[in-house]
Amino acid sequence: ELGIPTANYPLEVVKSLPDAIQPGVYYGWANVDNGPVYKMVMSIGWNPFYDNKEKSMETHILHPFKRDLYGCLLKVCIVGYLRPEENFKSLDDLINCIKRDIAQAEELLESNESNKQLKNHKYFLDTNCTNNAKTGNGTVRDDI
Template sequence: MEESCVHIIVSGLQNLGVYYGWAMVIGLNDESKVYPMVMSVGWNPFYKNEKKSAEVHIIHKFDRDFYGHEIRIAVCGYIREEKNYPNLKDLIDDINVDIEVAKKSLARQNYGNVKMDTFFNI
């Protein structure tokens, strides 16, 4: 994600860490739908980032890459702070837990309403 976009996202959040919400990739024709997402915002200590980053993981199997496409995201909630891991397996295990937390949280009616917001109308 471009550095200017990361700055906008970070400035709107209270904490660095892992968030959940909804995301849509613009311009993928039939796949331009709104999907659950988790997003890591911060320094990503496992990879020793030198700049803050925002990494969105859309919870959907796309049939193609969408690098260069615009995405829209709506953050609904906070899962946890970012942390370092002793190995990649532990990082992946926590990502999988984050995904399950996001799915369960977004199944609530109030969060489902966010998915239907006009923000996602294109």
């Protein structure tokens, strides 16, 4: 529907998030199955446009994957906060805002040396993560 695929964490992972992580849009780095590290934008919250009843954590990785990510290990490093969660009057408004989020994330990750260095953090090299980091419904969803 949006043309912006997301990989989604299972509900138990979302429920385990620290209270300090407020609903909103974040940016940072991500990798899948210990592969290359890519830029990402993540929505954490209830997605008011879709009137979701459960909190979700959906990651848009800025890389064109040619497969779905069902059951893949998804690691993310949240670098910063972009904006609070909000509702939109139309689908086009939502899509345009997401595109602005992506552009802002790319700029922030490229323009700040500290942010760029996190791409090479040892966390992405650790292969001993737990299974609860695997994507939940497993698909790269096309709705954020």
